Amino acid sequence: MIDRDVVEENNLHRQLLFTENDLEKSKAEIAKEKLKEINTSLKIESRAIHLNSKNISLLEKSDIVLDCTDNLQTRFLLNDFCKKNKIPLIYGAAIKTSGYVYLVLPEGPCLSCFLKEASLETCNTVGVLNTITTSIAEQQVTLALKVLLQKDMSSELHYTNIWNSEFKRIKINKNKNCKTCQGEYLYLTQKEETELIRFCGSGRYQVQGKIQNLDELKMRLEKAGEVLTYGETVSFKNILLFKDGRALIKAKSEEEALAIYGKWVGN
Numbered sequence: 001m002i003d004r005d006v007v008e009e010n011n012l013h014r015q016l017l018f019t020e021n022d023l024e025k026s027k028a029e030i031a032k033e034k035l036k037e038i039n040t041s042l043k044i045e046s047r048a049i050h051l052n053s054k055n056i057s058l059l060e061k062s063d064i065v066l067d068c069t070d071n072l073q074t075r076f077l078l079n080d081f082c083k084k085n086k087i088p089l090i091y092g093a094a095i096k097t098s099g100y101v102y103l104v105l106p107e108g109p110c111l112s113c114f115l116k117e118a119s120l121e122t123c124n125t126v127g128v129l130n131t132i133t134t135s136i137a138e139q140q141v142t143l144a145l146k147v148l149l150q151k152d153m154s155s156e157l158h159y160t161n162i163w164n165s166e167f168k169r170i171k172i173n174k175n176k177n178c179k180t181c182q183g184e185y186l187y188l189t190q191k192e193e194t195e196l197i198r199f200c201g202s203g204r205y206q207v208q209g210k211i212q213n214l215d216e217l218k219m220r221l222e223k224a225g226e227v228l229t230y231g232e233t234v235s236f237k238n239i240l241l242f243k244d245g246r247a248l249i250k251a252k253s254e255e256e257a258l259a260i261y262g263k264w265v266g267n
């Protein structure tokens, strides 16, 4: 289980493992704790990291991968990785009142065959209904069970609009020009250009892994104010620091985020 984000108030209506007591804490760590409370025999490995081409080899031994992300960059990265390593991938996406689920099989059409790269900040502007995210998750899990039991091998895109009770199955064909299907895995070699990423939902910015020694930084910040540690995350004022070197900063603009970063973390 990989999640780079922290729990926010506006997640609570749809991300059912989290409560008000979990605000500002790492989603990956809290989710692991809650699932362990349900069933102590579960073996869960959770990472509060930003998945990228450098660390994606973590998933190499997976039997199946579920894409529950919220951005196309990570989706295409997973798509390339799973295609290359012949791991089934289950794509799930939701916006407003509708969503899609699609199973990418090693030999079948992939995400890049029908999805185009875009840079729209969609979830920020239109939101998502809590019942559609739950519904899409249920469909993904059902599909995962079927794949593990080898009961489903179709390449259909499943569309659901929960508000209108509209359900469609759309046949997907291989795209002749698809780079991934031709064995060109561009996302696996691509370096991320931007060091600053704006997160969906709220005014939170991520500054890429520049922190070398979190313990040392923590000691430095303790001289300036209260520092709270939770699992592998450290929080100080409106900054959250992660062991993988990232910082999440609450700010009104990119400039403000970089200024806060420069002031407390350094360059």
Ligand SMILES: [Zn+2]
Pocket (backbone or CB within 6 Å): 109, 110, 111, 112, 113, 174, 175, 178, 179, 180, 181
């Ligand atoms: Zn393809």
